[in-house]
Amino acid sequence: MIRTTHQGDAIRRVLKKAGRPLAPQEIFDAAQREVSGLGIATVYRNLKSLQQEGAVTSVELPGQAPRWELAGDRHHHHFLCNTCDKLYEINACPEDIKNLLPKGFTLEEHDILLRGQCIACARKDSLQEVKKQPK
Amino acid sequence: MIRTTHQGDAIRRVLKKAGRPLAPQEIFDAAQREVSGLGIATVYRNLKSLQQEGAVTSVELPGQAPRWELAGDRHHHHFLCNTCDKLYEINACPEDIKNLLPKGFTLEEHDILLRGQCIACARKDSLQEVKKQPK
DNA sequence: GTCGTTGCAAAGCGTTTGCAGCCTA
DNA sequence: TAGGCTGCAAACGCTTTGCAACGAC
Numbered sequence: 001m002i003r004t005t006h007q008g009d010a011i012r013r014v015l016k017k018a019g020r021p022l023a024p025q026e027i028f029d030a031a032q033r034e035v036s037g038l039g040i041a042t043v044y045r046n047l048k049s050l051q052q053e054g055a056v057t058s059v060e061l062p063g064q065a066p067r068w069e070l071a072g073d074r075h076h077h078h079f080l081c082n083t084c085d086k087l088y089e090i091n092a093c094p095e096d097i098k099n100l101l102p103k104g105f106t107l108e109e110h111d112i113l114l115r116g117q118c119i120a121c122a123r124k125d126s127l128q129e130v131k132k133q134p135k
Numbered sequence: 136m137i138r139t140t141h142q143g144d145a146i147r148r149v150l151k152k153a154g155r156p157l158a159p160q161e162i163f164d165a166a167q168r169e170v171s172g173l174g175i176a177t178v179y180r181n182l183k184s185l186q187q188e189g190a191v192t193s194v195e196l197p198g199q200a201p202r203w204e205l206a207g208d209r210h211h212h213h214f215l216c217n218t219c220d221k222l223y224e225i226n227a228c229p230e231d232i233k234n235l236l237p238k239g240f241t242l243e244e245h246d247i248l249l250r251g252q253c254i255a256c257a258r259k260d261s262l263q264e265v266k267k268q269p270k
Numbered sequence: 271g272t273c274g275t276t277g278c279a280a281a282g283c284g285t286t287t288g289c290a291g292c293c294t295a
Numbered sequence: 296t297a298g299g300c301t302g303c304a305a306a307c308g309c310t311t312t313g314c315a316a317c318g319a320c
Contacts, residue, residue, distance in 0.1 A: 119239030
């Protein structure tokens with residue numbers, strides 16, 4: 001039987017509020033503001049059980065610790081900004097994924113991670129270029 | 136200045152021979168057979184410097200330690216078998232990747248990981264079903 | 271001989287686990 | 296009150312680092 005606890009509530013609330021995948025440490029920092037004395041182990045334990053009940057999913061990133069997001073009902077992928085390291089949701093999916101598959105292989109899932117520059121960082125960059133030009 | 140060493144040679148040879156991405160521990164086990172007394176730290180150090188010189192690349196997998204492969208000249212993706220955990224190269228790429236991108240975002244790289252059952256495991260499964268049927 | 275490289279062991283770092291006490295139902 | 300959940304600290308597994316010795320050039 002699963003009990004409602006302040007800690008678990010806070011963790012869920014933090015994830016919901018963020019609206020983007022968070023690292024365990026980020027969740028810990030934010031949730032600790034609501035529940036003082038919170039332990040990092042509790043964050044991991046809650047994430048694990050939330051994952052088992054399908055309420056959250058982990059997003060694995062190259063060379064980084066996984067981040068966690070509330071499980072949406074929609075299939076989606078992610079975009080990682082190479083500049084600010086922020087992770088975005090992409091609500092689209094290539095049509096021709098299955099065509100990549102060698103013969104005899106069966107496809108069950110697929111992960112796609114796009115990387116580049118997000119709109120916020122792209123704007124900053126072009127602003128800086130404008131600033132630099134007069135020199 | 137970079138020196139040639141038995142350890143470094145063995146590591147490169149192991150990667151070349153494997154022809155698929157290997158985990159550091161796998162590389163260590165195989166290279167140790169050629170160079171006894173080899174330390175795991177040396178494997179990590181070599182992989183790191185090989186990566187810096189662009190000779191090898193790391194393949195990041197969800198929830199697993201990265202695996203390493205010799206850097207090919209061809210852009211490719213990977214297929215991870217959910218049954219035998221073996222990682223395959225996919226020499227194809229979706230055409231419409233750029234269409235996924237939100238406006239204002241710029242794409243620099245993309246990773247795709249397909250998962251399912253490889254041809255070897257799919258065959259084993261169908262054999263077992265045949266075996267089971269007579270019962 | 272120089273100094274890049276190595277093996278070993280210790281240290282790091284993120285994550286998990288053991289345990290006694292707490293708190294929800 | 297029962298037993299799931301918690302905080303703490305220790306343990307973990309993988310990776311990195313410090314250091315003295317080794318060996319390629």
